[in-house]
Amino acid sequence: MNTSAAGLKQIIQLLSEIYSSLEPEEILYQSLKGIVSLIGCEAGSIWELSEEDKKLFFRAIVGSGSETLRGKTLNLGEGIAGSVAVSGKPRVIDDVRKSSEWNPDFDKVSSFRTENLLTFPLKSRGKVIGVIQLLNKEGGFRSHDIELIENLSGPVAMALENARLYLFQKRLFKETALALATAIDKRDPYTGGHTKRVLEYSRGIGEILEIGGNDLERLELAAILHDIGKIGIPDDILRKKGSLTEEERRFIEKHPEIGAEIVEGIPGTETLVDGIRYHHERCDGSGYPQGLMCKEIPIFARIIAVADVYDALTTERPYKKALSPQEALGYLKDREGHKFWKDAVQALSSLLTR
Amino acid sequence: MNTSAAGLKQIIQLLSEIYSSLEPEEILYQSLKGIVSLIGCEAGSIWELSEEDKKLFFRAIVGSGSETLRGKTLNLGEGIAGSVAVSGKPRVIDDVRKSSEWNPDFDKVSSFRTENLLTFPLKSRGKVIGVIQLLNKEGGFRSHDIELIENLSGPVAMALENARLYLFQKRLFKETALALATAIDKRDPYTGGHTKRVLEYSRGIGEILEIGGNDLERLELAAILHDIGKIGIPDDILRKKGSLTEEERRFIEKHPEIGAEIVEGIPGTETLVDGIRYHHERCDGSGYPQGLMCKEIPIFARIIAVADVYDALTTERPYKKALSPQEALGYLKDREGHKFWKDAVQALSSLLTR
Numbered sequence: 001m002n003t004s005a006a007g008l009k010q011i012i013q014l015l016s017e018i019y020s021s022l023e024p025e026e027i028l029y030q031s032l033k034g035i036v037s038l039i040g041c042e043a044g045s046i047w048e049l050s051e052e053d054k055k056l057f058f059r060a061i062v063g064s065g066s067e068t069l070r071g072k073t074l075n076l077g078e079g080i081a082g083s084v085a086v087s088g089k090p091r092v093i094d095d096v097r098k099s100s101e102w103n104p105d106f107d108k109v110s111s112f113r114t115e116n117l118l119t120f121p122l123k124s125r126g127k128v129i130g131v132i133q134l135l136n137k138e139g140g141f142r143s144h145d146i147e148l149i150e151n152l153s154g155p156v157a158m159a160l161e162n163a164r165l166y167l168f169q170k171r172l173f174k175e176t177a178l179a180l181a182t183a184i185d186k187r188d189p190y191t192g193g194h195t196k197r198v199l200e201y202s203r204g205i206g207e208i209l210e211i212g213g214n215d216l217e218r219l220e221l222a223a224i225l226h227d228i229g230k231i232g233i234p235d236d237i238l239r240k241k242g243s244l245t246e247e248e249r250r251f252i253e254k255h256p257e258i259g260a261e262i263v264e265g266i267p268g269t270e271t272l273v274d275g276i277r278y279h280h281e282r283c284d285g286s287g288y289p290q291g292l293m294c295k296e297i298p299i300f301a302r303i304i305a306v307a308d309v310y311d312a313l314t315t316e317r318p319y320k321k322a323l324s325p326q327e328a329l330g331y332l333k334d335r336e337g338h339k340f341w342k343d344a345v346q347a348l349s350s351l352l353t354r
Numbered sequence: 355m356n357t358s359a360a361g362l363k364q365i366i367q368l369l370s371e372i373y374s375s376l377e378p379e380e381i382l383y384q385s386l387k388g389i390v391s392l393i394g395c396e397a398g399s400i401w402e403l404s405e406e407d408k409k410l411f412f413r414a415i416v417g418s419g420s421e422t423l424r425g426k427t428l429n430l431g432e433g434i435a436g437s438v439a440v441s442g443k444p445r446v447i448d449d450v451r452k453s454s455e456w457n458p459d460f461d462k463v464s465s466f467r468t469e470n471l472l473t474f475p476l477k478s479r480g481k482v483i484g485v486i487q488l489l490n491k492e493g494g495f496r497s498h499d500i501e502l503i504e505n506l507s508g509p510v511a512m513a514l515e516n517a518r519l520y521l522f523q524k525r526l527f528k529e530t531a532l533a534l535a536t537a538i539d540k541r542d543p544y545t546g547g548h549t550k551r552v553l554e555y556s557r558g559i560g561e562i563l564e565i566g567g568n569d570l571e572r573l574e575l576a577a578i579l580h581d582i583g584k585i586g587i588p589d590d591i592l593r594k595k596g597s598l599t600e601e602e603r604r605f606i607e608k609h610p611e612i613g614a615e616i617v618e619g620i621p622g623t624e625t626l627v628d629g630i631r632y633h634h635e636r637c638d639g640s641g642y643p644q645g646l647m648c649k650e651i652p653i654f655a656r657i658i659a660v661a662d663v664y665d666a667l668t669t670e671r672p673y674k675k676a677l678s679p680q681e682a683l684g685y686l687k688d689r690e691g692h693k694f695w696k697d698a699v700q701a702l703s704s705l706l707t708r
Contacts, residue, residue: 008362012505015369019512022519151366158373165376166520168622173527175620180534183585183616221530231537235589262537266529268522 018159022166028060031156036062039145042136047081049130056085068110079103081131084119088128091119092141116140120149124157181224184231188238190317199223201307208347222275222300229259253288256280275300282339302341306348372513376520382414385510390416393499396490401435403484410439418466433457434473435485442482444474446495470494474503478511535578538585542592544671553577555661562701576629576654583613607642610634629654636693656695660702679706
């Protein structure tokens with residue numbers, strides 16, 4: 001084991017880096033990079049085991065052309081990595097050309113020349129969750145290399161597990177919120193699938209406007225929940241077939257406020273609540289509930305407004321036909337800067353035409 | 355820095371332990387335990403900085419009586435820990451009795467005799483988030499001790515940050531789901547606060563029945579969402595003041611199935627969906643939708659059934675008065691084993707009488 005002070009620092013550094021992320025891809029890449037550097041070999045790759053598919057999926061590579069391996073899979077038991085995934089035991093091969101199990105195809109596609117290798121199982125709670133393969137160490141891989149990876153693979157697997165739990169939790173939240181919002185949506189017989197489409201347009205616009213990370217997640221949630229206030233509108237107004245009275249119209253126009261109040265007060269929902277409350281505001285102050293001007297309207301609400309109107313225009317309602325995407329975009333472009341935020345309209349336009 | 359192979363293994367072990375948890379309390383305790391053991395001192399404590407309150411809150415202790423410090427806080431700038439939280443720089447005191455800043459009260463209440471100490475700031479992304487205080491190292495704390503903690507405090511802070519993000523995400527989900535379910539609940543004018551109370555009774559019963567961790571969280575979510583299917587019941591049935599026709603009753607009895615279908619198919623919601631679908635089943639097979647017998651009814655549904663009926667009995671409806679808690683418990687006990695799961699009724703009984 002590498003026991004110098006520098007080695008120790010490097011190990012702590014590696015562990016800090018992998019734990020500083022809750023993104024599985026980033027953790028895999030940083031782990032591999034750190035391990036290749038600590039071991040002092042030429043290249044390495046990580047393969048993740050999918051229990052369901054009974055396959056290893058290529059996930060990260062260091063020191064060799066990554067593009068060529070993207071999308072590659074290995075069956076359990078196939079080749080050296082596949083056999084280590086089954087046995088759960090590390091294997092060293094000092095000269096791959098003397099091994100019948102070595103598949104030279106990988107070298108051919110990546111124009112890399114593998115000499116020797118160490119393949120190591122990645123385990124979480126005793127179960128194999130993937131395989132690390134290290135290539136070309138001068139003088140070959142030795143038992144102290146195995147010992148070092150053995151010590152590190154536990155923390156790597158743990159970091160991965162935590163990241164997966166976190167991702168799982170976020171997905172569960174988003175999907176449950178979408179399911180509930182869709183159920184609320186369904187009370188209005190004219191808007192089938194509206195919530196999901198507004199989510200997709202809003203996410204697309206947000207990505208083009210380079211809204212990232214947590215903010216993009218909040219935008220998505222705001223888009224999912226933008227119409228939940230309709231839960232407060234009685235059936236006889238929401239489902240009315242004729243035209244609405246002034247009073248009924250005013251009632252319906254309460255839905256952004258009702259929706260905002262449902263989620264308000266939950267820590268961490270501030271921007272989300274704004275997105276719900278102001279998604280019917282218009283840049284020239286002609287919107288509701290507050291008649292805000294463009295600069296006063298929070299960005300999430302400006303984006304959702306464009307997504308919302310585009311979807312309303314392009315779907316059929318009992319009182320109107322659906323516009324074509326071109327017609328609807330034209331409608332929005334005629335009003336950009338005036339009614340709708342120009343950046344969001346342009347982003348939607350490039351989203352739809354790419 | 356401790357650079358022996360044994361030391362390295364111990365460090366990796368420590369980091370693995372703190373990262374194996376996503377519970378802040380557990381991370382703090384394991385970190386402190388590991389650091390006290392690595393440094394080889396007698397005792398230690400961790401204090402967490404609350405930005406909002408401008409205070410340090412006592413969070414964990416090793417090697418001395420913990421009970422006496424529980425609930426303790428320190429103002430920023432107060433004493434040695436308080437000054438390190440402000441300066442962000444570690445401090446060593448070789449003889450506390452010669453220091454004017456040392457507060458001997460802590461020793462008095464804990465009957466511990468502090469000789470020397472090292473106080474170290476815990477930082478995340480450059481910001482102080484807490485303080486580690488280590489007590490009594492033979493021969494005093496030296497610069498290599500500071501260096502070791504310096505290397506370790508980054509990973510500790512990171513683990514804490516991840517755990518907080520995870521907890522935050524889970525809370526956000528639970529509170530948003532509760533807000534949406536409560537909004538759905540409100541369409542039925544007779545059931546104000548029903549969802550929240552069913553959540554509290556179900557959680558209480560679950561805890562007494564020793565349902566823990568992930569399962570308890572799923573039970574809570576099932577309780578929150580148990581009546582969301584009512585979104586599919588039209589206003590004129592849900593809000594009808596007179597008695598229901600046979601057809602209307604059958605419509606209302608669809609709500610568990612409608613609710614289950616809303617969330618069904620989202621990965622990770624299987625037990626939750628069961629809790630929603632079967633919360634109107636009864637042990638003798640007289641419930642709906644499937645008329646299952648007790649053993650066939652999933653546990654979450656059996657628990658929610660008891661919580662649900664207890665809340666319905668103890669709240670006033672237009673057509674009936676509220677029963678007292680004793681009367682309602684009596685009603686359930688008369689039917690335990692027969693209509694309701696005995697264990698859940700008994701757990702509710704001890705929950706209400708403790």
